[in-house]
Amino acid sequence: MRQVELTAAGLGLCSCHVCGLVLRSDKAYNPAHCPRCHTRVHSRKPNSVSHCSALLIAAYILYIPANLLPIMETSSLFSYREDTIMSGVLHLWETGFWGIAAIVFVASIIVPLFKLLALTLLLVSVQRRSTWWPMQRTRLYRLMELVGRWSMLDIYVVTLLAALVQIRSLATVKAGAGAIAFGAVVVLTMMSAMNFDPRLIWDPLRKEYKL
Amino acid sequence: MSYHTEPLIACRECDLLLREILVSPNGAACCRCCGAPLYRNTPNSLNRTLVLSLTAITLFIIANVYPILGIEIQGTRNVTNLYGAVRFLWNQEMRIISCLVCVTTILVPAIELTMMIYLLLPIRLRRIPPGIALILRILQKIKPWGMIEVFMLGVLVSLVKLTDLSTVIPGVALWALGGLTLLFSAIAASFNPRDVWAHLDRTSSDKVTT
Secondary structure, three states, rough: OOOOOOOOOOOOOOEEEOOEEEOOOOOOOOOEEEEOOOEEOOOOOOOOOHHHHHHHHHHHHHHHHHHHHOOOEEEEEEEEHHHHHHHHHHHHOEEEEEHHHHHHHHHHHHHHHHEEEEEEEEHHHHHHOOOOOHHHHHHHHHHHHHHHHHHHHHHHHHHHHHHOEEEEEOOEEEOOOHHHHHHHHHHHHHHHHHHOOOOOHHHHHHHHHOO | OOOOOOOOEEOOOEEEEEEEOOOOOOOOOOOOOOEEEEEEEOOHHHHHHHHHHHHHHHHHHHHOOOOEEEEOOOEEEEOOOHHHHHHHHHOOOOOOHHHHHHHHHHHHHHHHHHHHHHHHHHHHHOOOOHHHHHHHHHHHHHHHHHHHHHHHHHHHHHHHHHHHHOOEEEOOOHHHHHHHHHHHHHHHHOOHHHHHHHHHHHHHHHHHHO
16 A cells, blocks of 8 residues: 655645744645744745746856856966966866865865756756656755855865965965855855755655645 | 644655654654654753853864964964954955855854854753744854854865965964864754754743643
């Protein structure tokens, strides 16, 4: 016998996203606020897909300058170089810091790209009410939430180097315009992921059980 | 008010409606459908979190007061601490980045720790601090923006990058940051907001009966 999966929404209930209290929310009784913690309650995050897409599109646009503009300008007595994210990683690799190059490569190139693509996949599949691999898509969402913050790594490195390497005549490091765009990409993808409601992945599968 | 007295919970990730069950100490309940963690049973969660938060705030002050890294090139020394780096970027007209770094490494962790102590210390003394709901809501909202552990990795990457260029002097704050990284993950693992709600429910029902 197949077990009927009862969802809160299917039974006219909804849970408070702050304290977890399960409340009745049907047409007759529709509480605007949770009686325990006074948060606004809603069955699904309101306008999840449109907020999430808007932030994602902004992130895609800024991803271009983030990768093309230099994020760090190093000038020393003999040389001047501008590093974009990728050239910074390559420079680290060439100078023999393979471990660090790998960490920076993962945090600043793989992770943002993974986030953008994963969010696109999730949004498109949710929009099409796809019933395709819900479990894997939920795992993808969790992984994305987990790794997203690590892209800030490069911003911190630039901050520290810029503040430290200020030996007037010998060497100076400045943060470049690319750092702003890159920081914005990280913040926008994080906000986009926060606006995504993973329950939307499961909703199309359960329509048939709706009471 | 329409509280449902039977302990029902809805999975945050797939909305499956489940009945609460007892979980053995240090165990966790997961959703039957999507495997999302639902709740944990952390023994003595609130006291443990309080102790960890008090330790963390001490280390946090050290991490902010003392220098993180210093470099020395041909006799010229330059050291920086967290706030120094933020202020430097601000003066360099990189205001957005400066704000971003300030918020994620100074403001959010500071607010998180103060709120945690404001919340847990009175509970320990069997009092209810005003504005519990608001505090828990803010804590949940700002949690993803505290990035001490990422900053710690950033410090290590900068340290290695700088060894190429100059002599690097690790500062006291570096060790404090290392400790903070561990403490923040310990706080995240031991803090159980459900216990606070349960505490609140208990005391409010006491008030009604007396």
